[in-house]
Amino acid sequence: MKLKKKLFISVCFIIMCLSVGCSSTKDTKSIKDPTIEKSEEVAEIKENIKEVNMVKYEGVIEHLFVHPLIVYPELAYDGDYESNTLSKWFVTTKEFKNALGELYRNNYILVAYKDIYEEKTIDDKTLTVRKDLMLPEGKKPIIISVDDLNANKYMLGNGITEKLVFDKDGEIAGYVKNPEGKYIVSKDTEIVPVLETFIKEHPDFSHNGAKGTLAITGFEGILGYRIQQNSINRESELKECKKIVEKLKNDGWEFASHSYGHPNLEKISLERLVNDTTKWHNEVESVVGDTKIYITPYGSWPTKESGGLKYLKDRGFSIFAGVGPISYEKIYKDQNLVMTDRRNLDGGTLLNKRDKFLDLYDANLVIDYKGRKISK
Numbered sequence: 001m002k003l004k005k006k007l008f009i010s011v012c013f014i015i016m017c018l019s020v021g022c023s024s025t026k027d028t029k030s031i032k033d034p035t036i037e038k039s040e041e042v043a044e045i046k047e048n049i050k051e052v053n054m055v056k057y058e059g060v061i062e063h064l065f066v067h068p069l070i071v072y073p074e075l076a077y078d079g080d081y082e083s084n085t086l087s088k089w090f091v092t093t094k095e096f097k098n099a100l101g102e103l104y105r106n107n108y109i110l111v112a113y114k115d116i117y118e119e120k121t122i123d124d125k126t127l128t129v130r131k132d133l134m135l136p137e138g139k140k141p142i143i144i145s146v147d148d149l150n151a152n153k154y155m156l157g158n159g160i161t162e163k164l165v166f167d168k169d170g171e172i173a174g175y176v177k178n179p180e181g182k183y184i185v186s187k188d189t190e191i192v193p194v195l196e197t198f199i200k201e202h203p204d205f206s207h208n209g210a211k212g213t214l215a216i217t218g219f220e221g222i223l224g225y226r227i228q229q230n231s232i233n234r235e236s237e238l239k240e241c242k243k244i245v246e247k248l249k250n251d252g253w254e255f256a257s258h259s260y261g262h263p264n265l266e267k268i269s270l271e272r273l274v275n276d277t278t279k280w281h282n283e284v285e286s287v288v289g290d291t292k293i294y295i296t297p298y299g300s301w302p303t304k305e306s307g308g309l310k311y312l313k314d315r316g317f318s319i320f321a322g323v324g325p326i327s328y329e330k331i332y333k334d335q336n337l338v339m340t341d342r343r344n345l346d347g348g349t350l351l352n353k354r355d356k357f358l359d360l361y362d363a364n365l366v367i368d369y370k371g372r373k374i375s376k
């Protein structure tokens with residue numbers, strides 16, 4: 001609606017210019033018939049108005065996920081033990097920015113879980129259903145989620161942001177060690193500040209203030225803060241972390257559970273899942289707040305025999321997301337359950353699955369060839 005208002009103001013301004021004559025048009029000698037010029041401009045304005053018609057969207061909601069960004073590829077792709085993992089499953093800051101530009105050009109618009117689903121009581125049953133999603137005509141909705149924004153130990157020293165912090169303006173920035181070994185605070189680093197900057201420059205990329213969803217574990221703390229039970233700095237870390245979480249939530253970021261210890265749900269017993277989920281509730285949910293969203297580690301699902309899915313539902317999760325080649329969604333109408341899959345923006349898909357992602361972006365325009373030290 002904000003867009004409409006903005007457009008209305010600019011329409012009024014143009015109409016004012018047309019009726020009273022702006023100094024620039026007044027001074028310019030035009031060989032065109034002014035009435036033709038006027039009708040052409042009015043037609044253009046009408047065309048613009050048509051573009052921001054809000055229409056109900058009922059189709060597929062795309063969902064793309066990424067891991068924390070590689071700010072300094074020279075530190076990530078240095079041939080050490082983690083190089084291959086980081087090359088296959090991660091993207092650089094430059095690649096993420098390129099992908100955002102492509103998504104925007106291809107008419108995608110960010111949407112938030114809170115604007116997609118709601119719980120309703122139907123025949124005495126609580127069910128999760130799709131909300132009426134009103135979007136500017138022609139726009140296609142997309143969720144962006146971030147897995148493991150935890151600054152896990154294997155990421156440290158690999159040119160990845162080690163902590164989300166406040167910069168001097170009170171905005172969220174990344175705290176990262178550069179190739180010279182110095183720590184810097186910069187917005188040109190991690191997904192949170194990069195997406196915030198992109199939306200500031202392209203406000204129509206975000207519907208109703210939507211940002212991304214942060215899927216986090218807890219075994220090494222969250223967002224770079226070592227708030228886990230066995231951390232020696234737990235109290236002071238918790239204090240700082242809560243301020244960042246509050247800012248993120250105020251800015252429109254949503255949180256999801258990515259389990260506590262990142263187990264493969266298909267392979268663990270119900271007992272281990274209970275233990276893992278209890279830890280997540282105690283150490284993470286107590287900080288980030290209640291969430292219905294569970295993003296499964298490795299995209300794997302509990303087996304039917306283990307009863308793991310039922311257990312997670314009983315613990316309050318109703319929207320589940322795995323990994324798959326398409327943005328799949330199934331809403332179970334007889335129970336409070338939504339099963340979805342997300343597509344992965346990472347080195348593996350950029351380098352090997354270009355054709356599967358052309359509806360979102362052209363990988364050839366996204367790949368950071370220089371950072372990855374590969375040729376076009």
Ligand SMILES: [Zn+2]
Nearest residue numbers: 147148297298
């Ligand atoms: Zn993960």
